Amino acid sequence: MRTLRSVLVDIDGVLCTGGAAIPRSIDALAILRGQGVGVRFLTNTSRQTRAGIVQQLHSIGFLQQRGLRPHLLVNPQLLPEFDGITTDHPNAVVVGDAAEGFTYAAMNAAMRILLEAPDAPLIAIARNRYFRAGEGLCLDAGPYVAALEYACDVRAELTGKPAAAIFLAALDDLQTTPDQAAMIGDDLEGDVLGAQAVGLQGILVRTGKYRPSDETGVKARADLVVEDFYTAVARGCR
């Protein structure tokens, strides 16, 4: 990472997992900062992190500009962020990591909106497959986005990773070009592939939702696979 000016870091599964900090991740952050490497957090798990909430607020501006009244399938903890958004007579569906909020009734309501108004957009805050919680792997937004896409024969618009705009906005903020930056994450598609698609180095850590098959698949390959965030920093800075 000697030649890198900036590093984008996923939070859940890289810094912490299941509510606990991952060993040495705070040390790794301190090393990066001590070397003057720019750091930005990029997360799709917008329950606990300020970075995630800021990202959501961008999504809200995006809704207001287009006059969209969303049916919200998002995590209940995120709902206050949507205050001031009209949700009566919805003409759009927004899908995040709603977890237990993915009830059959809420999914049916979403489907009916999309079927009844062919122009109603399906907006995905993320397409992640799953995340790791205390009790094991849990379905993230992606599979439910896929369910609605299948049910209604539509394609979702993506506002979160791996959308190129998310990575490019962070780089712009850091005044860094893609060839001077790396993304470190535990999600092969959302983090690594998304970053590679816009020219960043994609580094996969073996923490969080990582599974050994992430290294053997034919569809995607990380530029570097390391034990954890600290190792990524140590390897890059040796």
Add this chain to the structure above:
Amino acid sequence: MRTLRSVLVDIDGVLCTGGAAIPRSIDALAILRGQGVGVRFLTNTSRQTRAGIVQQLHSIGFLQQRGLRPHLLVNPQLLPEFDGITTDHPNAVVVGDAAEGFTYAAMNAAMRILLEAPDAPLIAIARNRYFRAGEGLCLDAGPYVAALEYACDVRAELTGKPAAAIFLAALDDLQTTPDQAAMIGDDLEGDVLGAQAVGLQGILVRTGKYRPSDETGVKARADLVVEDFYTAVARGCR
């Protein structure tokens, strides 16, 4: 339908909808029978119909032969049909029209089985997108199958329509070749496309889950589109 020896008929949306018989559908059945046309019911909505349950029983034999212990995401009314099937330590996931049974917890359990045992099959009783109930269109098995396929990067095995085996088994039972038979249904993909793929005529009715866009899409086209089952029979027998 003069030259047809046999007709396969979907039940939900063709004979009845939202629990009520569709006008003249019983008359249409009587006409077919009076003319000696072979009739078989092919349904994926296996909650109320004996035909559906028989189909399920075939699926169960299919599970036993392969030593599969399924995690069942099926309609609660169907569960008694799975008596005698071991479901401890599941090594397979079976998805039907579970409706309110599609809880986040049940879907997470299904995902974990598929991720932890790469050989565990995902078995779809159907891939239908939605069905029409009293309160409107409701998500059927298909979108939830798509969700698990996306989450686990697997492809489901299909035991119901539009699987070719379902149509061919019915024709075999009727001792009829595909060119002598038609399928009448309200589901463009499950009924019409599935039937056409094995050489039957595919007739779409404008009852049940039919939507006008079923006639204008570019992906699929029915051989004949008619108001209802009675009209299909009357047109075919004129």
